[in-house]
Amino acid sequence: MLTSEQVEQFIRDGFVRIDNAFSASLAGQIRAILWQEMNLDPTRPATWTRPVVRLGMYAQEPFQEAANTPVLHHAFDQLVGRGKWLPCRSVGTFPIRFPSPDDPGDTGWHVDAGFPGAEPEDYFQWRINVRSKGRGLLMLFLFSDVGEADAPTRIRVGSHREVAQLLEPAGEDGLSFLELARQLETLPQRPEALATGPAGTVYLCHPFLAHAAQPHTGTEPRFLAQPPLLLREELSIDNATAAYAPVEEAIRRALTE
Template sequence: MAEISDVEVGRFIEEGFLRLDGAFPRELADECRAILWRDTGCDEGNPATWTKPVVRLNQYTQEPFRRAANTPRLHAAFDRLVGQGRWVPCGSLGTFPVRFPSPEDPGDAGWHIDAGFPGDNPGDFFSWRINVSSKGRALLMLFLFSDVGQDDAPTRIRVGSHLDIARLLEPEGDSGLTFMEVAGRLDSTVERPVAFASGEAGTVYLCHPFLVHAAQPHHGTRPRFMAQPPLLTRQAVQLHRDDGAYSPVERAIRLGLGRESPPRQGG
């Protein structure tokens, strides 16, 4: 099992994400995808049944999904990026936005970051909030359960945008901003280069919780199966540690706030 290098950690701090190839076995991806196909209500062998640009499936807790989310390789990566004892193992893989080849606008392709804790109405996701300490969320994760090429609606990522978001959130204190408030204030990130979350089934992108990202229409030929669960926090993110034992997630926020120097090439 290859460990995450210091160079990769430094890249995560500066760019906001790390691509982990072979994070879980392709065989598990195939097993999970068979379950997901059944629940889409579509026929895998008949594209005429693929009538919507996106079908959302939610909260898969069956054994194959739990195994995919909790491999030793992933757990070691969580320890490296978030810190030992500071995260909660995944019991679910959250929402699967299954994207089908379609000329239609999926209607959900706006740039945003995912929120971490409820606002005034917990049932309204758009009112959920994000603060500079990333309350409730240690990572955004993108689990690829199918091979995803450039035409297969890979998630778009604004490289380094997490640093801009840290500066945006700092003046807002513990209460932070709502999902929609942040989504309306992303002008500072528009010049960031764009990367695409492509790769083979079994690839996982481990993303800083402040990373700005977006969906896009599917121009390929085979549906894209991806999960986007959060990694939840067991210990709150700390931006002031007397012992200086900051995790890479914390170091990235501190870098955005000007409290830390950019990583050296060695991490």
Template structure:
């Protein structure tokens, strides 16, 4: 629950998550926190926010930053309530940071990382340098949610993440025959994620402070930046609590309900 005692997500929003594979939470964290985090990220890039001539690469990646503004952004009352609603009370770990930040700059160049994909959730221990060998299984071992945190205002021209609406169901059907071992990104991507090509596409736009909470199987992609101001975003996983056995959520959670419906 939030400090007001009201759940963060309505029943309609939870139904939309099950059907579409994501829910948008506006004002999930305060704009003031987004501004603080963005200032820290600008310093980490070594670039000048007032000198666009220094923005020479289409994407700059900044590593994990476990400073208080980022921790606070990831753990607001609204977000914690939404995590409980989508994954299950006691089934997830609080975030101590927000992972890598792919900061996208206006550029005519191909960023080189704009292919459709699903985020993998285990297997890097065996092959840390071969990300195509990393895996995901039908239980979403090691990942409870995919999350998109917007730290700048993101419009349609500002390289918003592309989402294939409902594609989590297609991935669930692909994964189901492979059981606990799951599939690697190399195996899933062999056809360019053609199995979800028929799905409608939407853009993860919004004001700074917006968070998209996504099913772990949602197919999504980056894109070139055609706007004027850099886009600041984090895309961390919500991790399962180890006591839960490492799977995404309990059987009655919206994450698992979506998987079961896909397999009917």
């Protein structure tokens, strides 16, 4: 169970780190599957010729097991609300990052979108609104040990509050992924945190948290998945009949700052 201090950190900073969310042995099984998918040799760095390889969603048993441990389900209940979220049936896409001097070309600050726009096949046109329609959490699953040199995701601490303020005037339609990304450039600088930790670590993040990739300057590939926590019931930030969940309370506080 998350402590009251961890819940308050989530509301204030926009994320909380869960250690030992799933086992290191399970992470190893998943890495083995992904190495086969990439058709690369984990013992021959000379075969790692690209800075990043993106793999699609995976729903085999080890992936679902990692995403649905009791500790994670308890945390989902605490942050989003019991009965408001859907169990993960896959773990999203894998941007697997390799040591490389080349620019990966995808290191801009952004917020992940939650629902389709006019062109559902174009993710850049997907949208985000002030209620975070379609998405309860952004999650970062570490399937390998990630140190500061291993391309850890950069997190802009507390940025979810300013993103809520950007989204409010856009109403129910919200902003597209690209529209919001452009506006992030106008926000004041905030402290950065790095999503580091041993395999089995999970960062549970507010869906409005700005984050960014970075080049890999270490020696071992970084295996990470970033699935959304999908919603069974839409979030509410006004006229709630019960207490607000932390993910909702964070938005409410931001809009009254």
